[in-house]
Amino acid sequence: MSPSSARARPLKGEASKVYKLFKSGDDGNFKVAMSLIDTVLDGLEVLLDDLHVTDDGQIKSGKRFEGNDKNQHHLNALLMALVAASPSEQAQDLREQTKVIKITTAAIPALSAFPNLEEATLYIGVESVVENLEAFGSTPKLKSLSLYGQAVPFNSGKKSAQLKSLKGLDAPNLISLTATGVKLLDINGVEGCSKLLDLNLQRNQELASIDPVSKIAPSLVSVNLAGSSAIESLKSLQKATHLEFLSISFLEKIADLSAIKNCTKLEYLDFSQCKSLESIADLSMATFSDKRPGNNMRVYGANELYLANLKALKSLAPLPPIAPHLTTVKTFGLDALTSLEGLEKSQHLEKLVLSKSAIQDLSAIAQLPNLKEIECDQCDGIKDASALGELTQLEKVTFTKCQSLETMPSHWKSAVKIMNLSGCPALKPLEGLPPGIDKKKIEISDRKLLPREKPVQALKSDMRSVWKLLSSRDVANVRMGLSLSEALSTEIDDLIADVSVKNGELNRGKRFDGTGPAQPYLDIALFGLMAAAAKGSKLAKLRQEIQTLTVSLTTESPDLKGFDNIETLTLLMVEDTTPDLSNFGPLPALKALKIDGGGWNSSGRLLSLNGLDAPLLQELHLDGAGVVEVKALSKSPLLKTVDLSENEKLSSLEGISASAATLESLNLQKCETLESIEPVGDLTHLKELYLSNCASLKSIEALGNIKSLTKLTLESCRALSSLKGIEDLALHMPKSYGGAVLSLSGCSSLTTLENFPKKPISVDSLDLSYMTALKSLEHLPHLSAVKSLSAYSSGFEDISEIRNLPNLESVSFSNCNTLKNVECLGEHAKLKKVTLSSTAVEKLPQQWQAPLEDLDMSQSSSVTDLGQLPASLKQLNIKGCEALKTLKGIEGCTALAKLNAYQCDQLTSLEGLQHSTQLEELYISMQVTDHAALINLKNTKLHIAIPSNISIFPEEWLASINQLQDSELYLHRISHLFGMSAEKSKFDYNQLSLLQNAKSL
Structure with missing residues (x-):
């Protein structure tokens, strides 16, 4: 709820004075004011009127908390301290509603006061020095924490903020931790984050050790240590067996990579700027990459x-x-x-x-x-x-x-x-x-x-003067030289003595072939001479012989009048912006026109095609050219292929309708400002249309007129609100590594699948990921050929219409955190792999009709009931299912080979596993104190996580584990706190002698 529009209650007395201290922007005043908050808390509570929590759970402030560069971090510190300390019902409501905190602050806030906090981003104020994070308190629901230093104003003479230690961090469910450029001296405290997947410690140049990471290494997927140049060793990552991304660039003391030889899942490694690195002999990577692919973005x-x-x-x-x-x-x-x-x-x-x-x-x-x-x-x-x-x-x-x-x-x-x-x-x-x-x-x-x-023939004096103008890098001078050359017709032959055409391609000769910056002006000169050449002259004959030509563009396009036989023309973009092609003249034989040198690494731009008169043009490739409109295409009625991709400011397709009877392929990818494709509806013979990353495109209704369209891409069309127009298309998607995929991934404004293509010819995979506004699969047509469905991080609440995919073999709803009911999955007859990680699912189907082999429920903290799992199941991942108390439902899983039950805090018994006689690997926590179900399982590798706060084996656990004969134990020392104290303890390794029947350890 937003603050009331009524007039805010005024500050009075001492509270008003304290507030003014915060607003002064003086660091000394700030420290005094912080010490006085408790004494004037009652008076400060009127400031709560300026606060509210948005629908997405983020705390927002009003005018009295609005400051400037000097005092904003002080006012934010007051805000956080006031909300945390006030006993009022108003403050209590704010604390309970808050899920996201993003502020710049001069003091570490008491985050423990916010019981439902999931995400926190703190920018520590300029010149602030923070010892540790003990002020945070316990944050059991915190999943993402980002810590940065506030940007230091240029030439201010001030120092950036420092956070000396992560000590005090108590966030057992933290998944992502970022602390970049905050001058960390140690990371004590991170050892309690046993569910951590992503760790970013970039640019902490005084951080010498990451030893605490060793206790959480098995869970890590991504680690970024770039720029933390004092780090001396990577030994803490030896057990990071799930690590996929690692950056150690600028770590100047690392000599080899032996510490990560067991990181067999590593896909991306950046070790540039490691000055002491002598050997890369221990890499266990199938292929090497130093960066993740850019998700189709041209970075x-x-x-x-x-x-x-x-x-x-x-x-x-x-x-x-x-x-x-x-x-x-x-x-x-x-x-x-x-x-x-x-x-x-x-x-x-x-x-x-x-x-x-x-x-x-x-x-x-x-x-x-x-x-x-x-x-x-x-x-x-x-x-x-x-x-x-x-x-x-x-x-x-x-x-x-x-x-x-x-x-x-x-x-x-x-x-x-x-x-x-x-x-x-x-x-x-x-x-x-x-x-x-x-x-x-x-x-x-x-x-x-x-x-x-052979040397070039010398020029006569008059021609030398003209040549100085023609060869200058100034368009006006070149034009003047062209005008003067008309009176020197006989001397022109000396100037163009070595200009020739061979096999339809122009050889400019020595004089007219220059360096990159000079070439556009030389082209204006040479082609201007050719365009003005009298019929029967050498230049006029050469002009008629040219069939393939590359033209460099500058602030003007060169003259191409009379070049009647050019069939292929390449426009070379250099550095300047060319407004149009108005100097070209008619090109009656031109069939192919393309841009060379445009795109992300070029400053050259061609804004318009005005002046292009090419009635036989069939192929147009202007990707990344910078065009804003294409009206001139109205003079090219025979186009077959048009590529206008990456023209970010293209706002209109007017002119393209002239090729309605011939155009077959149109690429508009990454035309980010294009809102309408209405003219495309006239292209009745169009077969391929690429619209990915057209971020402003709102409607595709025009496609309803095109019955020939078989290939269509729509990924990341973020503004698209409806699929109307494509319901009757017979799409034939090309095969890729993921199959023939029909993807709506990133269409985050779509709220319904109404008008989804009813009869795609060749589609075996659907991608509905990152569709945050899509709540259900309603209107999904019957698609019998689809075998795979991916819906990562979408907004699904109802998936009952998944029955319209009867031959589905693999489905993933990972990170769909509003999805609760998945009973419908049990009705599918062919499912083999199901991923429901990080969802809100509470119970699984009571029966499965499919021969399910792989089920991933990891990090689904609400699941309490496994339903009745099928006998065909081979792999089950319930890691992080904190509410799960029993394995009831697993009794029939006779083919089960692997079970991961790490971090199942309430699971104490393995009852039901005794029937899984093919179990090869089992991962459990020390909370499990009943291992009787494993007594007759002879070939199972048992991985047990020992919390860091335990120094001796619990008696009940030891008695149970010693019932197992000839067991193969793998004990993992981790820092999962299970709600207990974060106080560190040293494990007594003499305890290992108490394990009586372990075959190997």
Whole structure:
């Protein structure tokens, strides 16, 4: 409920004075004011009128708590202290309703006062020094905690905040912990977070030890230690067997990776900037990646593996094959690495960049068949680069400031387009050049090292003056030069003496072939001369011979009038914004037009296609060009393929309807401001339409007119409110690693599946993840071909309509935290795998018709009833099911091979497991004191978690465990507190002698 609109009660007396101290922004006044809160608490309670809790459980404040850069963290500290300390009913309601706290504060608040708190984000105020988190108190429901320092104003001379220790952290159900850049000295306190999955300790440069992590390592999935350069050892991660992501970049004291050799599930590891790292020999990764894939987002460097400042690393030979999405390897400052041996295992690599490295041997490069680019800068150990001659796909070769480089290939198998050999003083004369390369594009310190060629004919004086204008990097000067050249028709022949056309492609000659920044102006000059050339002249004839052309754009487009036979035109984006193509003139033969160089790494933009007159145009590829409208396409009625993806400001598709009878493929992915696709409804022959990440798109109703559409993508259309328009489409989704997937993932505004396609032809998997507004599967049609359904982090409350997927084999509702009733799953006949982790499910079906093999209920803290589990079940995960008291319902699971019951705080007996004679692995906590069900199970590995607060075996537990004959025990020392004290204790290892019948330990 929001604060009343009535006038707020005024502060009076001493309370008013204390409030003014908080508002002064003075640190000294703040400390005094904090000490006085209890004495004027009654008077301060009128400030509660300014507070309310939003529908999502976040506490919000009114005017009297609104401050500025100097006092906001003081006022927030008052807010938290007041709400926590006040005994009033008003404060009690605020505390009970609060689930989320996000504030900047000068003092650590008493979070224990908020009984339902699940998420806390604190920015510690500038110049604040906090000893620990003891003020937090116990936070049993807290799942996410983020701690940051408030940003320090530029040039303020102030110091950033410091949090010295995590001591006092009492959050047994914490899943995510972030404490970045807060100058931590130790992380004592984290050992009590036994359910922790994600740990982020970036940029704590004085943190030398992460020893407390050893007690929670088995639960960790993601650990980020980047920039915490004082950390001396990773031994605390030895038991992190579920770890998938680890960043240790800038950890300058780590010498090897032996501590993580048991992390067999590791998928992503970043160890760049580890200056002391000598060996990577202990990696247990199937493929290597230093970053998670960017979820289809074009992020800078998303395709790069960057190995930087690994000063001591001696070999890449142990490096696993690099993940397929990483196509570029960059190295910098590898002072001890002399060979690239190891990279040959990654034959998909396309680009290699070596900077300031000790590389000497390039022979491994010859085994990279897909390499397109190699750049070597200041690699003084390289003498021989002849291995490049064996590659067939090379397009760009760069060796700059390589002091010892002597030899380049004498024969090339690649048609290299760009070559730079600058600053290589030891380079010998080149015996051969790549076929077809223009020597003008070769940058080299001594051009005498290149084969000699016939010099260009000198220009006469008048033409020299005109040439100065034509070759300037100023459009107005170039236009003036073109105007003056009309009076020098005979001298023009000298200027264009080496301009030619071969096989339909233009050779600009020496004068008109320039560097990147100069090329757009030279193009305006050359094509201007050609466009104005009189019929029958050399330039006019060349103009007619050109069929394939690349044009560089600047603030104007060049003249292409009279270029009547161009069939393929490429627009090269450089640095400038080109408003339109108004200078082009008619292009009667043009069939294909594409952009080269646009997108995320280019500042060049083409805003409009106005001026494009291409009646035979069939293919248009303008991905990432920057266009805002495409009206000019009304003059191109024969288009078949159009790619307008990643044009973030494209707001209209007007003009595209002209190709209604021919257009078959249209890509509009990541056109983030496009709200309407109404003109697409006219494209009656359209077969493929890509709309993923069209974040502003609200309606697809226009698609109802297109009966030919078979491929459609809609992921992350966040504003889409209805599926009307696609209900009758016969979608034929392409096969991928996840099958033929029909995905609505990320369509977070969809509240219903009404108008879902009724008869998709080739769809065997549905993805309904991240659909937070979708509460049920109502209107889901009968889809007999679908075998897999994923619905991660969606808003489902009712899934009864899942019966319309009769052949479903795998289903996941992981993290659907409003889902309670799953009785309908028991009615499915073919389910093999069910994931219900982190849901609100309270009980499972009383019977299963399906041959279910794998059931994951982990972290579903509300489940109390397992129902009646099927005999076919092989794996059951109930880890973190805190309310579960018995295994009733497991009696019939005769095929069960693995059961994880860690962190089931109320489970004390294993009654029912005696029938699971094929049980191979069992994970339980020490709360289980009745092991009788295991007496006759001879081949079971028993994993038992021992809480860190226990120093001796409990008598009841010991008596029960000693009933087991020839048992194979694995005892894990963890820090799961089970509601008990966080006081640390040392385990008495003499206790192990009391285990009487253990076959192995």
